[in-house]
Amino acid sequence: MKIFVTISTIVCLLIQLSVHAQNPNAKGQQQKAEKAIATEVQKTEKAATKEVEKQEKKAEKQVQKVEKQAQSSKDTVEKISKEKEQKAEKENKKPIDTAAHxxxxxxxxxxxxxxxxxxxxxxxxxxxxxxxxxxxxxxTTQADSTIVEAEKKIKTAKEKLAKDKKTLTVEQYNEREKKINRAEQELELYKQKNQKAKEKAKE
Structure with missing residues (x-):
């Protein structure tokens, strides 16, 4: 795309040069146009060489990648063939004395x-x-003792909450009550899991 834009710019400059060349008073303008054309040509050549170098590098990388893939596939093929050969050798060599093997x-x-x-x-x-x-x-016996301890803690927390009800604000009271309820729910789930484990142990 850059090359196309550059070429079109050069063509425009050449047209401008030919138009000014017909005018005898425009010698200075003709020289400016020639310089501009020369610089554009140099820019185009540089851009073209850079583009060619980029394409060469890309092609080189792709070639290296393909070579690596080919080498890895060659290695895997060799490995598989060696494994097959070893397997065939093992199958051909059956132990004579079965008690020794x-x-x-x-x-x-x-x-x-x-x-x-x-x-x-x-x-x-x-x-x-x-x-x-x-x-x-x-x-399960360890879980039973843990359940008993947790029930005691919940009971004491409820008693403490009932005692502190007068000193706590409504928000604090509700928050502590929610925590206790959550602990009771978790304890209930733990009890159910423990019961299932006991039933499984009986089987």
Whole structure:
């Protein structure tokens, strides 16, 4: 766009130069016009070279970006092919002695088999469940004691509010009453959660 504006300016100056060239009295004006044209040409050349340099830099950056992407995709392809080769090698090499090769998966290459294995797994599952229920019941008993303490605090706060009712303003009284009500609501929610946890522990 800048180049177009510059070129149109040069064309206008050339037209002006040709018009003034026909007038014999306008030699000074002709020289001024020639200088103006020369400066405009220089500006245009500079702008064009800057634009070309910008485009070259952009192209260079894009080429580098594409090269990086190509390299990363090449690396991933090589990595995948290596993994496939290693997997194929592992599949081809099966252990001859299964007792020497112990796995971590349940039911494969284990020392205990059949009924004994099933009983062992069931015992482990029962022990895990018992641990969870014990931890849950411990938490519920702690929650019960917390609930009792909170109820005591709310009760004392209500009693104190009733005593201080005469000395407090209406706004102060209402604000404290709201705080106590909020605490009671939160305590009720906590009780419900604790009750659900107790029921879950019984299951």
């Amino acid at each position: 112990k796995g971590n998966a349940y039911g494969t290459q284990k020392t205990v088999e059949g009924k004994e294995f099933g009983q062992q797994r069931a015992a482990e599952a029962k022990a895990q469940k018992q641990q969870k229920t014990d931890a849950l019941s411990k938490k």
